[in-house]
Amino acid sequence: xxxxxxxxxxxxxxxxxxxxxxxxxxxxxxxxxxxxxxxxxxxxxxxxxxxxxxxxxxxxxxxxxxxxxxxxxxxxxxxxxxxxxxxxxxxxxxxxxxxxxxxxxxxxxxxxxxxxxxxxxxxxxxxxxxxxxxxxxxxxxxxxxxxxxxxxxxxxxxxxxxxxxxxxxxxxxxxxxxxxxxxxxxxxxxxxxxxxxxxxxxxxxxxxxxxxxxxxxxxxxxxxxxxxxxxxxxxxxxxxxxxxxxxxxxxxxxxxxxxxxxxxxxxxxxxxxxxxxxxxxxxxxxxxxxxxxxxxxxxxxxxxxxxxxxxxxxxxxxxxxxxxxxxxxxxxxxxxxxxxxxxxx
Ligand code: SAH
Ligand code: SF4
Numbered sequence: 378x379x380x381x382x383x384x385x386x387x388x389x390x391x392x393x394x395x396x397x398x399x400x401x402x403x404x405x406x407x408x409x410x411x412x413x414x415x416x417x418x419x420x421x422x423x424x425x426x427x428x429x430x431x432x433x434x435x436x437x438x439x440x441x442x443x444x445x446x447x448x449x450x451x452x453x454x455x456x457x458x459x460x461x462x463x464x465x466x467x468x469x470x471x472x473x474x475x476x477x478x479x480x481x482x483x484x485x486x487x488x489x490x491x492x493x494x495x496x497x498x499x500x501x502x503x504x505x506x507x508x509x510x511x512x513x514x515x516x517x518x519x520x521x522x523x524x525x526x527x528x529x530x531x532x533x534x535x536x537x538x539x540x541x542x543x544x545x546x547x548x549x550x551x552x553x554x555x556x557x558x559x560x561x562x563x564x565x566x567x568x569x570x571x572x573x574x575x576x577x578x579x580x581x582x583x584x585x586x587x588x589x590x591x592x593x594x595x596x597x598x599x600x601x602x603x604x605x606x607x608x609x610x611x612x613x614x615x616x617x618x619x620x621x622x623x624x625x626x627x628x629x630x631x632x633x634x635x636x637x638x639x640x641x642x643x644x645x646x647x648x649x650x651x652x653x654x655x656x657x658x659x660x661x662x663x664x665x666x667x668x669x670x671x672x673x674x675x676x677x678x679x680x681x682x683x684x685x686x687x688x689x690x691x692x693x694x695x696x697x698x699x700x701x702x703x704x705x706x707x708x709x710x711x712x713x714x715x716x717x718x719x720x721x722x
Contacts, residue, residue, distance in 0.1 A: 383441045385415060386520065387513030389553065390560065403433065409562075416563030419524040421445050442466070445521050446514065458708030460718075463521070465514055469507055471541050472718040473518045475526055475533070476707050483535040484522045486515060487718065488551055489542025494576055496596075496609050498640060499716040500674040501541045509547040515554035519564060536566055539574040539594070541718050545581040555589050568592070568630070574638065579615040579623035586628040593627055594636040594667070595620070599646045600658040608646070617658070624662050634663035634700075640671050640716070641682035641690065652693035659699065666694055666701040672714040 388396070390408060397403040397411075407429075414426040421444055423437045446463040449470060453459050459475045471487035492499070493506035518540075523533040536558065538544045544551045555571060558564045572592040575582050586593065597620075599605040605612040615623070624635055637659065641647050655666070668691055671681040682690075687703055695701040708714050 381440060381442055384511070384513040385411070385437075385441055386444060386516045386557070387511055387553075389557065401436070407433065412560070412563050415444070416520065416557075416560065416565075419520055419527070421521075421524065444517070446517055452711040452713070454708040454711045454713060456707055458711070458713050459526075460708060460711050460713035461522070463518065465510075471510065471514075471518075472713070473522060473540060474708060474713045474718070475522050475531075477526070477531055481534040482526060482532045483537055484519060484533055485537050485540045486518045487540030487542055488515060488538055488544040488547050492542050493546060494543055494609075494611055496576065498598075498608060498642060498671065498677065498679045500677075500712075500719050501716065503676075504541075504719055506542075509550060510542070512550045512553040512557070515550060516557050519558055519566075523564070534566070535570045535572075537572045537574065537594075539572070539715065543576055543578065544573055545575045545578040545585065548581050548585075552585070552588050555591060559589075569633075572636065576609050576611050577615050577620045577623075578611065579619050583623050583626050583628075590628070590630060592633065592636065594638055595624065596640075597637045597655075598640050598642075599651070600654045601651075604646060608642075621658065621662070629663060632663075634665050636665045636667055638667045638669055640669040641687050642671050643680040643682045643686070645679070647682040647686045647690055649689065649693055652690045656694055656697050656699065664699055666699055667704050668701065669704045669715055670706055672706065672709060672717050674712070674717055 390412060393408045393411060397407040398405050414420050420426060423434060423441060426434060446465055449462040449464050451461050457477045461473050462470055463473055464470045469490045471490055473487060474485040476483045489509050490507035491504040492501050494502060496502045526533050558566050568590045572594050573585060574594040576596045596609060598608045600617060602616050605617060668687055671679055691701045691703060706714055
């Protein structure tokens with residue numbers, strides 16, 4: 378194997394075992410030790426793994442790439458939200474956001490540099506897809522942010538795959554990364570605390586339910602095909618009827634429900650009729666609705682719905698018994714809110 382080509386955070390436990398025990402002839406507990414350094418003690422360098430034998434550590438240092446992305450910038454919002462611009466080996470960049478709340482802390486993770494889907498209200502969508510992130514680039518957003526916030530006395534308890542990109546178009550890397558994050562003797566963030574957000578790639582969406590068992594959020598934004606075709610262009614491939622069928626097939630654990638994200642755009646999808654149609658669309662699917670106030674960005678043609686319109690919409694839908702929350706705007710002053718992320722180079 379050539380030098381420095383191993384990315385430890387991209388390897389499953391079985392792959393680490395194969396490398397250490399199978400190839401290097403190390404004893405089996407090496408994997409356990411390493412896993413704990415990487416995912417419990419959250420060290421940023423192999424050199425900090427003090428209980429490894431000198432020889433083993435030297436070998437790791439010789440063949441392993443760094444354990445962290447480079448930090449290009451860090452901004453803190455008035456409300457405590459933190460946004461990092463992170464850069465990877467090839468110089469490509471993504472943004473990762475931490476949102477502290479009273480009883481929890483959520484990291485919003487990116488899955489691609491850019492996005493291929495071009496939803497016209499989304500800032501990320503104005504950037505073409507550059508490339509998929511690798512498993513380690515996804516995992517390291519979490520290890521990096523957790524080590525940062527824990528050093529400041531905060532907790533990272535939840536993950537949302539809602540940053541840049543469409544996670545289901547980077548399926549294998551995302552699934553592998555989430556499995557590493559779920560591992561009970563490592564980061565140990567449970568399926569209940571992880572939410573994957575998709576614009577509605579139906580086959581992979583259902584498959585992810587079986588492969589991962591995490592929460593699902595679907596970016597709906599309209600229940601009229603002619604409107605959704607425009608707002609979420611993937612609707613031309615998987616239309617509302619296909620999406621509904623997929624949502625019904627999604628394996629929900631226990632009393633969980635599907636979260637439907639609905640960005641409130643003035644005069645586009647925010648009328649009382651839209652609210653009534655939404656209720657009809659969701660009939661028979663265990664659902665929660667997240668109304669997202671539109672976060673404007675420079676150059677957008679869309680405008681946010683008024684607070685009154687949003688409350689009216691919420692009342693119509695909420696009256697039917699569907700849990701309907703208006704998502705709080707977080708990190709808006711530093712362009713860290715939903716749909717505002719962009720990894721500029
Ligand atoms: N690609 C995935 C996940 C990333 S987008 C998806 O589309 O679901 C995360 C969420 O932010 C989506 O619900 C998306 O529709 C929403 N969003 C995008 N741009 C936004 C904006 N300008 N204001 C508010 N929400 C936005
Ligand atoms: Fe991509 Fe999601 Fe933005 Fe659409 S909303 S362009 S799918 S990141």
